[in-house]
Amino acid sequence: MLNNQTMTTLTDLGLRGMADALREQLDSVGYLELSFEERFGMLVDREAMDREAKRLTTRLRAAKLRHQASLEDLDFRTPRGLDRSTIMSFSSSHWVDAHQNILVTGPTGVGKSYLACALAFAGIRSGHSAAYRRAPALLSDLALARGDGRYLRVLGTLSRAEILVIDDFGLSVLKGNEASDLLEVLEDRSERKSTIVTSQLPVDSWHEALGDPTISDAVLDRLLCNAHILSMTGASMRTKKSKVAKSADEAP
Numbered sequence: 001m002l003n004n005q006t007m008t009t010l011t012d013l014g015l016r017g018m019a020d021a022l023r024e025q026l027d028s029v030g031y032l033e034l035s036f037e038e039r040f041g042m043l044v045d046r047e048a049m050d051r052e053a054k055r056l057t058t059r060l061r062a063a064k065l066r067h068q069a070s071l072e073d074l075d076f077r078t079p080r081g082l083d084r085s086t087i088m089s090f091s092s093s094h095w096v097d098a099h100q101n102i103l104v105t106g107p108t109g110v111g112k113s114y115l116a117c118a119l120a121f122a123g124i125r126s127g128h129s130a131a132y133r134r135a136p137a138l139l140s141d142l143a144l145a146r147g148d149g150r151y152l153r154v155l156g157t158l159s160r161a162e163i164l165v166i167d168d169f170g171l172s173v174l175k176g177n178e179a180s181d182l183l184e185v186l187e188d189r190s191e192r193k194s195t196i197v198t199s200q201l202p203v204d205s206w207h208e209a210l211g212d213p214t215i216s217d218a219v220l221d222r223l224l225c226n227a228h229i230l231s232m233t234g235a236s237m238r239t240k241k242s243k244v245a246k247s248a249d250e251a252p
Contacts, residue, residue: 003022007022017049018044018046018047020046025043056124056125059129063131064131065120070122071090071122074115074118079234080233082232090122091122095194096123096126096194098226099191099193101224102119102196102228103223103227103229103230104196104197105231105232106233107232107234110233110236112200116165129160131157131165133158133167135169135171142181146177164196165196168198168200170209173208179210183215189222191226
């Protein structure tokens with residue numbers, strides 16, 4: 001009876017991890033061999049792990065990553081210009097702590113978005129917040145926000161993300177206020193937060209894609225400062241998967 005009251009109290013106090021761990025200890029005689037300090041330590045560890053798992057779930061939900069990806073699941077067997085040691089060095093998220101950017105380039109379908117999401121997930125797993133936006137949607141939202149009075153609020157939201165993924169940059173030349181809007185986003189983040197950008201265009205072609213020469217210089221200055229450039233190569237992974245699926249369908 002007393003144990004049930006204790007577990008109820010723990011749950012009411014928001015210590016559900018400890019309550020679950022106490023229930024497991026009471027249901028197993030194996031824990032009787034442990035000292036009070038050892039058993040109590042296990043309860044505290046369980047609560048800490050449960051809370052971190054909840055925080056991770058919250059950060060992932062807020063990030064809205066396009067892919068559920070991790071660096072450990074990357075395919076290094078297919079030649080794509082990825083060096084395993086270099087990529088895996090980002091798993092510690094030291095680049096986020098140092099406010100560094102990562103620019104990922106390569107042909108369509110080669111896996112740029114997946115890699116970007118895997119890098120962002122590495123940061124999220126280390127306790128950092130993240131946000132994912134496709135460049136066309138981001139610029140469209142900023143244009144709408146400029147018109148309805150939400151502009152500063154949207155910029156503030158973007159600036160708070162410790163990792164911002166801007167996917168599919170350079171699909172078309174920026175026009176109107178798009179380049180200046182992008183500059184505002186990057187100005188708030190420069191040397192304060194980390195930004196991941198993916199593009200089919202090589203970095204030396206980004207100047208033309210940004211349109212306005214003066215703003216282009218400013219945007220590139222903020223992106224290239226303290227940046228890692230990952231140049232991917234190879235055939236489309238979508239085509240590869242399509243061929244594999246077709247072969248499986250045609251197998252006797």
